[in-house]
Amino acid sequence: MKTTAVIMAGGRGERFWPKSRNSRPKQFLSLTADGKTMIQKTVKRLLPLVNMEDIFIVTNAAYTDLVLAQLPGIPKENILAEPCARNTAPCIAFAAAVIGRKYDAAMMLVLPSDHLIGYEDIYVNTLRKAIRAAEEGSNLVTIGITPAYPETGYGYINFGREAGDTYEVERFVEKPDLPTAKEYLASGKYLWNSGMFVWKVSSIMSNMQKLMPDIYDGAVRIGEAYGKPEFNAVLVKEFTAFRSESVDFGIMEHADNIYTIPGSFGWDDVGSWLAVERINETDDDRNYFEGDVISVGSERTTICGGKRLIAAVGVEDIIIVDTDDALLVCSKNSTQDVKKVIAQLREQGRNDLV
C-alpha cells in the first residue's frame, strides 16, 4: 500500500514573535543553528518512509509561495491551500479526499509541521510500527509521547490494554492542572498527545462519514474536483462552509479502534522561545547566541540576533530576539506573554508588525 504523508502547515503561531509574523509563521522559520526551517526538517525526516511526490502540505493559501520556496522538491499539486482556517478536522478531510482520489489505497501519516525530533531513527521506526498497526481493519493510530514531566500545556492520551506494538486508547483528555498531571504521570497510563496520526485513507474517511458527515460530504466534493478546472471554486465554496473542528474532538474522542504507540524520540513541540535553548547547543554559561553577539558575564540567556551587534552585559534568564523592525526582550518566566504584545499591536492597528 502506498505510504503518503500529510503535513499540516496552516498555523499562525504567535509565540515566536517578532521572528514569526502573520506573513511567516513558525513552521517557516529556522530556530536551530543548522539554518533549516521547521517544515524543511519535518519533510527531510520523513524521507525514509515516504517519497517526496507522496508528501502533501496542507497550508493557508497565503503560504503557498513560502512552501514552494522552502520545499522545491514537493510537486506543486501536492500543496493543498486552505482558503481559510478551520482547525485540523477539515484540514485532514481535505487531504484524505485528495489522496483518496489519487490512490486507490493509501496509508496516510498526519504530522504537524512545526515540531522537532531529536532521534530521527527511533522516530522512523515508531512510525513504521504505527503503519503496521494501521493496516489492520480500520484502526486509527496516534503517536503518544512518553511524558518527561507533568506538563500542563498538553492534552494526554489514557491508554489501556497492550495490543502488539500498540495500546488501546481509553480516552483523550484535555490539558490538566498540575496535580492532575502529576497523577497521570504516577499512574503510568498516560502519554502526551502529540497530534501525529497514522491511518489508511479509507479508515479516516469511514470514520468521518460516521462522526462528522457534513465535513465528510464537503471533502468528498473537493476530492472529486481535484485536478479539474473547477477545483478552486469548489474548494473555496466547500471549505469556507466548514465549521471549525479539531480531529481530536471530532474523531478521536468518539471513534472505535483507536490505538496509540508510545514514542520516545526526543520530541519537542517548540512551544515558545524557551525551546531554543533546549533544541540547540548552549555554551558553558548555558547561553545560546545566534548572530553578532558580545556577552559580558551573561548566563542562561538566549539571543537570536538580526543584522546588528547585540551586547548582553550581566543579564540572566533573558531572551532577546532582534529583527529589522521589532525587538523582543523577554524574561524566561514570561514567554507566554509574548501574545499580549501582539494583542496590543492589533489594538493599535499596527498590523505591519504582527
Added chain:
Amino acid sequence: MKTTAVIMAGGRGERFWPKSRNSRPKQFLSLTADGKTMIQKTVKRLLPLVNMEDIFIVTNAAYTDLVLAQLPGIPKENILAEPCARNTAPCIAFAAAVIGRKYDAAMMLVLPSDHLIGYEDIYVNTLRKAIRAAEEGSNLVTIGITPAYPETGYGYINFGREAGDTYEVERFVEKPDLPTAKEYLASGKYLWNSGMFVWKVSSIMSNMQKLMPDIYDGAVRIGEAYGKPEFNAVLVKEFTAFRSESVDFGIMEHADNIYTIPGSFGWDDVGSWLAVERINETDDDRNYFEGDVISVGSERTTICGGKRLIAAVGVEDIIIVDTDDALLVCSKNSTQDVKKVIAQLREQGRNDLV
C-alpha cells in the same frame, strides 16, 4: 570684573555606549526627555551669570563641528580645540591663557559639560557665592557636593574652618573604599569633589606658574598666539608636548588658599546608564521608556529606544539601549561592564562600533 565660563567638553565617556561613540560622546547626547543635550543644558543654566560671548568650550578638535551645531550662540573663536587629550590641567591652562589674553581681569568658572543639575536657582546662587569668595586675594574655590550616601566612585574634599560662605579645604582625597566613605559621611567634614572650580584667571595662572611651570609656559605661548595666523601651529606644538595632568593632582592638592562651598542643588554626574531613571520621570512600575516601547509586566526597566519597536516582556532591573547598528541589554548591576564591550570591540578591530 568680567565673569567668564570654561566648559570642559573633551571627554570620550564610554559608559553610555552604544549611544555614545568616539564620534559623539556623552556631553553631546540627550539623556533626558526634553531632548536637550548635556552640553546645551550646561550652557543654558549658566546664562544668569555669564554672557554667551564669554563662555568658552574646550573640546577635542574632532568635536568642534558638534559644538558649533549644538551651541550656535557661542562665538566660533570661543571653541578651544585641543589637538589631543591631556587631562584637565592643560585644558584649564589653555583656557586661562586665552581668556587672560582677551580680558585684563576676569573671573573664570570651570565646569564639566556632562553633569546635570536639578535645582538651577540654587546652583546659580552657589556659584555667585563662589565668585565673591574667589574675588579675595588669589583664592581658588571649588564647589563641593553635600554627599547623599557613601559613594565610592568619587573623590572627596575634606574641609575645615568656616570662612564666610566657604570652608577652608584641608585636603583632597581619592576614591575611598566603602568603610572609609562611611567614615567620611559620619564625620560631617567631607564633600564630594564635583570638578567645578571658580577663580580669577590671575589666581590660577600664578598657581600654575608656581606648581606646574612647564604647562604654564606652554599655555602662555598658546595665549600669545591666540587670534594670530600662527595660532594653530603653536597650539599643536605646545599642547601635544604637555604631559597629562589633572588639575586636582597638579594644583588643588598643593596650592594654598583653597576654599570649598558646599552645594546642594541636585547634582548628578550621570555616571552610567543607571542615571537615566534618576534624571527622568519614571512610571508607576519605576520604568523609564523612551521611543516606541510596549511593556508587558516589566518593572524598574530603562529603555532608550531607537527607530524600532521594543517589546519588554516581564523583565526587571534591565537597561535596553537601541541604536541603528548596536543594541545593549544590560543588568542594572553591571553598568560598569559596558566598558568591557568596547574593549572587546577594539580588540576585534571593529572601530566603526566604538
